[in-house]
Amino acid sequence: MKAFLILEDGHVFTGTSIGSQREVISEIVFNTSMTGYLEVLTDPSYAGQAVTMTYPLIGNYGICYEDMESDRPWPDGYIVRELSRIPSNFRSVDTIQNFLEKYDIPGIAGIDTRALTKILRESGTMNGMITTKEYTSLDEVIPRLKAYTTGKVVEKVTCRERKVLENDGLRVALLDLGAKRNIARSLHSRGCQVSIYPAGTKAEEIIADRPDGIMLSNGPGDPKECGPIIEEIRKLYDTDIPIFAICLGHQLMALATGADTYKLKYGHRGGNHPVRDLETGKVYISSQNHGYAVDTDSLDPAVAVPAFENVNDRTNEGLRYTGKDIFTVQFHPEACPGPQDSSYLFDRFIHTMEVKKHA
C-alpha cells in the first residue's frame, strides 16, 4: 500500500506503508546509526518523534527481544529506505515488519531517506505526517503539522511504580525519565542494587531511601517542559549524594542549577560523535540522541564547568559540578546502540560513590 510522508514545509515523499496504517503527526528526526535499529525503536527518548534511519537497509538481522531498551517501541513513526525481506541472525525471533505491526507503529519505506535527511539538516528538525491517505490539497494538513508539539512526554515513558534490581553492592537510585534498560544493567552488572523511581517521585522519597548515589536517566522531549521534575532535581542537588546524569537528566540538572538549554537545529542522533574530555584532552566516540543542549554561556563556574565537548560543533557534552560529587553527560555511556567507549564513566560513578561512602 502507498504511504506518504508530508513535511510541514510542504515536501511530500511517496513510499510504501510499513507497520500500522494509521495516520500520525510527529516531529521528524534522523538517526545515523548503521546497526541497532531495535535499540533505537525501543529508546524512550524517541517518544513524540518519528525516526528516519539514514542507513538504507534495515531489519537485516531481525528482532531479538532481549535487545530491547524498554518494554515497547516509542517513536510515533518509522521511516526507512528499505526493510529486509528476510531477517538473518541466530538470535532473531521475529521480523521488523511484524514488530512494527504488533506495536501499531506506522511507517513508510522506499523513500529517498538521504534527500529527507538533507532537508532536515538544512531546515532543521520539523514536523511531519505519515499517512496512507492521498491528500489532494495540503492546505488543511500543513497547519495541523505546524501545531504539533511533543509536549510532556516524560510522563508517558516513565515507569509507573518503583522497581528494584536486587544486588548486594552500592545502592543506586535511578530516576526514570525514560531510561534505557542498559543504564540500570550497566550499574547492576557492576554490583549495584538499582532502585528505579518514576519521574514524578518526590526528592524527599528518594533521599529517605538513603541511596549511595543517584542516577538521572535519559528521556524524551524539551527539558523545559519538565518544570516539576526540575524542582525535585534541585533538591537532590542540594544533598551531598553523588549524582550521575545522562542526556535529559544532564539537561535537567543544568536547568535546576540556573543554567539554560536550547534546541539544536537538527540534533545529534547516531553512534559516531566524538566527544572530548576537557580534563584529559582524550576523545571518545559516543552514542548520542538529543535535540537540546546546555548553553555553556549560561553556566556559572561557581556551580558547574564543562567537562566534555563535542569535537565537531563544540556543543556541550558534559558538566562537572563545582564542590559537588555531581557529574553529568549529554551523550550515552550506556551505548545500545553504539560504541561502548565511554562505559568507564559508570566505573567512575561507582568509584565516587565508594569514596563518599567510606569518607
Added chain:
Amino acid sequence: MPKNPSIKKVLVIGSGPIVIGQAAEFDYAGTQACRSLKEEGIEVVLLNSNPATIMTDKDIADHVYIEPLTVEVVEQLIIKEQPDSVLPTLGGQAGLNLAMELEERGFLKEHNVRLIGTTSETIKKAEDRLEFKSTMEKIGEPVAASLVVESVEDGITFANKIGYPVVLRPAYTLGGSGGGIAHNQEELEEILANGLRLSRVGQVLVERCIAGWKEIEYEVMRDSAGNCITVCNMENIDPVGVHTGDSIVVAPSQTLGDKEYQMLRTSALNIISELNITGGCNVQYALHPESFEYCVIEVNPRVSRSSALASKATGYPIAKVAAKIALGYTLDEIPNAITGQTMASFEPMLDYCVVKLPRLPFDKFISAKRTLTTQMKATGEVMAICDNFEGALMKAIRSLEQHVDSLMSYDFTALSREEVLKQLEVVDDRRIWVIAEAIRKGIPYEKIHEITKIDLWFIDKIAILVEMEQKLKSQELTVELLKEAKRIEFPDNVIARLTGKTEEEVRDMRYANGITAAYKMVDTCAAEFAATTPYYYSVFGSENEADAASSRKKVLVLGSGPIRIGQGIEFDFCSVHCTWAFSREGYETIIINNNPETVSTDFDIADKLYFEPLTPEDVENVVRLEKPDGAVVQFGGQTAIKLTEALMKMGVPILGTSAENVDAAEDRELFDEILEKCGIPRPKGHTVFTAEEAKKAANELGYPVLVRPSYVLGGQGMQIAIGDKDVEEFIGIINRITQEHPILVDKYLQGKEIEVDAVCDGEDILIPGIMEHIERAGIHSGDSISVYPAKSISGKVKATIEEYTRRLARSLHVIGLINIQFIAVGDEVYVIEVNPRSSRTVPYISKVTGIPIVPLATQVILGHKIRELGYTPGLQPEADYFAVKMPVFSFEKIRGADISLGPEMKSTGECLGIAKTFNEALYKAFLGAGIRLPKYKNMIMTVRDEDKAEAVEIAKRFEALGYQIYATKGTARALMEADVSVRLTRKLEQESPNILDLILGHRIDLVIDTPSQGVEHSHDGFVIRRNAIETGVNVLTAIDTANALVTSLENTDVKALTLIDIAKI
C-alpha cells in the same frame, strides 16, 4: 598534540613491484601520505623499486629513488640523504619487513633515525605469531587454538592434538603466500613444508580451523594520545576459508546486530591500544555464525588493501590521516577533508552499501586451479556503491570486465539439480553464479547455506536478482517493473536480452518515463553535515544531488578499471597525470573509474569522481548529467579505448587522436594501406575469421606464425604456432571468449624487439627514448626485460625507428601518445604493432628520461605544439645512464598456472634498475625483482634444440661462476660435447631420484627450461616448472633472460650501488 617539530625529513618506503597480494593500494596510500607530508612542509625522500607508480613521481616526493628494496640499499640511502625519520607503514609488508630488519640490526639507532608511524615493538607484537598470541591472551582477546611451528614434525604433532582440518599461516609473507587448509596429514606435510620455506623467519602457524565462520574486518585508527576510532567494518560474503582479498566483501557489515558489531568494535579498539599503534590498523575476525564466540585472525599494523577499500568505501582518507598522526597530530586536530566541518576523530557513517569483487586472473591462466583458498590469487578488485545491496553487486559484476554483466553470465543451466549441489561445494570465483543457478533450480536457501556457509541474507539477495530475471523473462515490461529492475541495477542490455527488446527500446522507455540515474554523494557522515567533496555514485529512483553546473570547460577522463595482468597500475599513472594536466589548463576534470585501490579514485585527484562501472550505459548516465566538452580515452588502457565508439554515439568529442585513426591502427587492411603508403615493412600477415582460413594463411606465410585476436591488450590469446594443429587449438581458445573482431595471423620474425612511446602534435613528434628488449621477439613486451637507452642497435636502426615513428604518427593523425613496437633483424626494421594511445612503458620512460610525456601529450591534445612547449622535436638525446625494467611475476600464487613466457603477458608488475653502467642497472633490476643469487650454486638446464648452441655458452659462464649444472639427457649431451662439466639427471617419468627430487631437495638456485614453441605436448616441462616455482626456485624460460642473468651475476662485485635521485633527472 601538535606536529612534532623535530621531524623535518622523512624517508617513505614503498611496496615495490605489483605482485598478487601487494598491488596498487600501496601506491594510493603512499601517494596520499607523501602529499600529506609535503602539505606539512616535510622534505620527503621516497624509495620504491616500482617505476609504474605515481608515488615515484617527482611531483609527489622531493627525492625519488627507484632502487631495489633491500636493506643494503635503504642503509646506503639513509647515509646519503640523512633523513631524521623513516615511515614504513605505507609500503605494505615489504616496507614493514625492511624497517624491522634495519631496526634489528641497530642501524637506525646508530644513525639517529627514528621509525615514525609505528614502533618496531608494535610491528613485532602484531606480526610475530608467538608475541601476537601472547599479547592477545594478555588482554583476553580470543585467538584460535594454535601453535607456531618451525618443523613439519611439530606441525603434525600439534594437528593430531587439535584435530583436522587445520589452517596453516606462514609468518611474514605477503597475501598469505604458502598458506592453506590441510584436511589430513598428507596435505599438512605438503603445505607446511612450503610455508616454512616462504616465511622470512621460517615459522608457520598451525591453528584450529574456523572455516565457515563469518569473516569480519575492522579498520581502526589511533593517535599518539590514545584516541581511537573505527573507520568502518566490512563483512566477507565468503566465510572464513577464502582469503579476504579473494572474497566478495560488503561494507558495512549486513548480518551483524549492534551487539555483535559493538563487541568486535570494542575488541578492535582494545587491540590497537594494547599494540600501541599510531596510525591505521586492520583487524580481521572470525565470528561464529550462531553464537557470540569470535576469534582474532590477524592484525595488520599498517595500511593495507582493506584500508584502501575502507577509504574509498567511506571517503575517510586513512593513509593521509595516518601520515599526519605519524607527525604527531591527534585525530581531533586533523580536519575531515570531505566535510570540512568535522574532524578525523568522527567515525564515518554510511548511508549506502558497498560491494567489492576480486578480479581473478583465470582468464589469463587457463590451466590454473580456480579454487579460492587462504592463498590470495586476485590481481585486483572492483568496488561498487548503491543504496541497496543487489544494485551494488550488479554494478560490481559489470565492472569486472570479464564478459560478465549479470548472474546469468556463467551458464550453469545445463547442470542437473544434483550437479548443481555438487558444484556448490566448489569454492571458486563463480560461486555466486552457481548459487543463482541453485535458486533457479528451486534448491532451498537452507540447503545452499548448509553447503556454502554463506549467510541466508546474501542468498536471499541473490534470489531477489534471480526473481527479477524471471519476471523480466515472463512478464510484460511495465514502467513499474522497469523501475524496480533499474533500482537493483539491471543494465539495459540485460533487460533487453530478457525481454526480447532492443537495448535502445529499453533506454527509450526509461527516458520516456523519467527513469534515469541520480547521483548521491559519499560524504562520510550520512548527510548529517554538508559536504563539498564531489565523490558520487549512482542510484535509480532517488533525487540527484550532483551539481553539473560549471563555469569551466569540462573533460571526462576514463579510468582503466580493475588491475589485471596486461592492464596494470601504469594506466592509472597516465589517467592521473592527464587529469592534473587538464586541471592546470583550466579544465574541470571528471573521472569515472571503479578500482578502489588506485590513486585516480582518490576524491581529491579530479574535480569530480564518479565511482561507476565503465560500461557504455554507465558512462552515458554520467555524460547526460555532466555534458562534458570532451573525453580522453587514450590514457585509460583498453577499458577506455573500448568506450570510444559509445562516447561518439553520445555526441562526446574524443579529444586527441580520432576514433577513426585508432581503428585504422587496429584494422588490418587500413593499417596495411597506411604502412604501404609510408613505405614501412611489417611481417607478412593475414586477417582471418575461421580456423580453416587461419591454417591456409599460416601455410602460405610459412611456420612459425603468430596467431592473435585483434583488439586485445597484454597479448591475450596470442600464441606462436609451429603447425596446423597449434592453429586449430589456438583458434578454439580464442573463440571461447566472445570474439567480435577478426583474428590476425602473422609471420613470426625472430629479431630484436624495440619499443618507443612518442608524443605527436599532428606535425612534430617527440620520442623520449628507444627501449630495447633483452628477450627476442615472441615474448610479450610486458614480460621482457626492457633497456633504455637501446644498446645493441646501430645508429642507422635508431634513425629508421625515428623516421618510421614520425611517418606513422603523421599518417594516423596522432594527437597525443603513440606506442610502436618494432622488430629489428640486422639493419632491417619492421613494425609489429602500433597503438595510438598510452602504453605500459609510459611511466617508466617518463621517469628515466625526465620528460613528462603524459602532461605533454595532454597539452598537445589541447592544441599546444611540441616546439612551443620548449622541446626540440624528434628523438631526444640519450641519457648517460642505463635503466632496466624487469618484469615481476606472481606465479607461486596461482596453482596450476604455466609459467613459461610467450606472446601472452603473464607478469603482474615490474621494477627498475638504474645505474651508470648497464651491468649495474641489470644487477639492480634482478635484485629488485627478488632474484638474489647465488645461494647453493646448483642449477638445472633443460633447453630446446634450437637453444642448445647458446645454452652451451651460458652454461660455460655459469660454470665459471662456480655453478654445478644438472641437465637432462639431450641438454647434458650438448654440454658435455662442449666440455662443460655437467651431471646428468633422470627425466620426470624415470625412477627416483630424478629431476623432480633434485628440485624438491631445496638445493637448486635456478632452473633454465626453455619449452619448445607451439603447443607443448609433453607435460614434463610444465610439472618441472611448477614444482620449481612452488619450491621457491627461480625459473627462466627464455635463453635471453638466462644470458642477462649470468651477465648480472658476473658483475655482483659491485660493492656500493650508486643511488640515483630520479627527481634530479
